[in-house]
Amino acid sequence: MKIIDLRSDTITVPTAEMRRAMYEAEVGDDVYGEDPTVNRLEQLAANMLGKEAALFTPSGTMSNLIAVLTHTHPGEEIILGSEAHIFWYEVGGASTLGGVVMRTVPNDPGGRMDPGAIEEAIRPRNVHQPQTTLLCLENTHNRCSGAVLTADYTATVAEIARRHDFRIHLDGARIFNAAVALGVPASELARPVNSVCFCVSKGLSAPVGSLLCSTRDFVERARKWRKMLGGGMRQAGNIAAAGIIALQKMIDRLAEDHANARRLAYGLANIPRIVISPERIQTNIVVFEPAPGLSAPDFVQTMNTQGVQFSYPGGRRVRAVTNRMVSAADIEEALNRVDLALKKSS
Numbered sequence: 001m002k003i004i005d006l007r008s009d010t011i012t013v014p015t016a017e018m019r020r021a022m023y024e025a026e027v028g029d030d031v032y033g034e035d036p037t038v039n040r041l042e043q044l045a046a047n048m049l050g051k052e053a054a055l056f057t058p059s060g061t062m063s064n065l066i067a068v069l070t071h072t073h074p075g076e077e078i079i080l081g082s083e084a085h086i087f088w089y090e091v092g093g094a095s096t097l098g099g100v101v102m103r104t105v106p107n108d109p110g111g112r113m114d115p116g117a118i119e120e121a122i123r124p125r126n127v128h129q130p131q132t133t134l135l136c137l138e139n140t141h142n143r144c145s146g147a148v149l150t151a152d153y154t155a156t157v158a159e160i161a162r163r164h165d166f167r168i169h170l171d172g173a174r175i176f177n178a179a180v181a182l183g184v185p186a187s188e189l190a191r192p193v194n195s196v197c198f199c200v201s202k203g204l205s206a207p208v209g210s211l212l213c214s215t216r217d218f219v220e221r222a223r224k225w226r227k228m229l230g231g232g233m234r235q236a237g238n239i240a241a242a243g244i245i246a247l248q249k250m251i252d253r254l255a256e257d258h259a260n261a262r263r264l265a266y267g268l269a270n271i272p273r274i275v276i277s278p279e280r281i282q283t284n285i286v287v288f289e290p291a292p293g294l295s296a297p298d299f300v301q302t303m304n305t306q307g308v309q310f311s312y313p314g315g316r317r318v319r320a321v322t323n324r325m326v327s328a329a330d331i332e333e334a335l336n337r338v339d340l341a342l343k344k345s346s
């Protein structure tokens with residue numbers, strides 16, 4: 001039985017072209033700034049995001065942490081969505097290593113925070129209170145079923161930050177999914193923010209890596225934090241080479257993942273014991289619920305035995321992420337297996 005892995009788009013393996021580029025990459029010591037392939041990737045990333053400079057890091061988690069460390073000081077407060085990846089899945093690093101308080105504002109199903117609620121969460125300048133110095137956005141929004149933030153929304157929030165003199169970091173791990181879904185360049189989505197990071201290791205299929213993009217001065221300070229965290233990676237050109245192919249060749253194909261996500265969502269909507277709003281699906285993440293009487297962990301476990309892998313983000317929810325390793329035919333097969341398994345267990 002073929003295993004259909006919908007746990008995440010992080011499971012994508014490098015393409016043949018990436019493997020060749022990795023093999024042939026020209027390398028040097030990146031801690032000395034001497035790896036030509038890393039330098040090319042950083043320049044390419046900065047250009048594509050419309051920022052002055054970029055820093056190659058081993059992961060999205062490290063990029064987000066470095067962004068917080070570079071923008072803030074211990075004792076300050078950052079505002080982020082109640083469903084933010086930084087809040088849920090990054091081991092509390094911002095607080096543990098950055099010493100900042102994480103103040104959450106509810107995310108709506110579209111991954112947005114209400115601008116009025118953001119304003120209310122900003123601390124007054126007062127001796128008793130930590131100072132608000134950073135707001136974090138996420139685009140696409142992982143726990144909000146891959147929802148996209150428009151450039152207009154981001155600009156509205158940026159205007160609040162400008163008025164109150166604090167910065168915005170965008171966790172754009174999947175910003176190219178948002179760009180493809182909206183039909184706009186990623187640079188437009190990143191224009192209103194002070195820093196943005198994205199991953200080449202997800203739908204773009206490179207094996208490792210994330211890029212943190214901002215001003216030259218910010219990236220210079222971020223580079224020092226990366227060194228402190230142990231993220232200075234010597235001959236990293238071997239992995240950066242795959243990142244270059246990811247940016248040059250793999251962005252347009254994300255539309256296939258989005259089409260497969262819609263196919264999956266509408267198919268699931270036709271299965272009696274699944275609850276889902278398929279019209280909400282904008283990119284490659286499909287969140288749904290088994291109907292009452294069937295727990296989400298039990299459903300995930302049952303489907304595992306049927307060779308369809310989902311992830312469990314908590315509560316009643318199940319998550320599927322379409323990706324390059326899963327074809328349209330695989331989606332149809334996954335739907336058949338779900339239908340059959342639920343019929344058997346009813």
Ligand code: TLP
Nearest residue numbers: 008010059060061062085089142171173
């Ligand atoms: N997300 C992973 C898991 O951590 C949940 C996934 O499978 O979706 N920001 C966002 C929005 C992310 O979705 C992720 C990874 C990260 C940051 C962290 O990236 P990595 O895994 O490279 O540290």
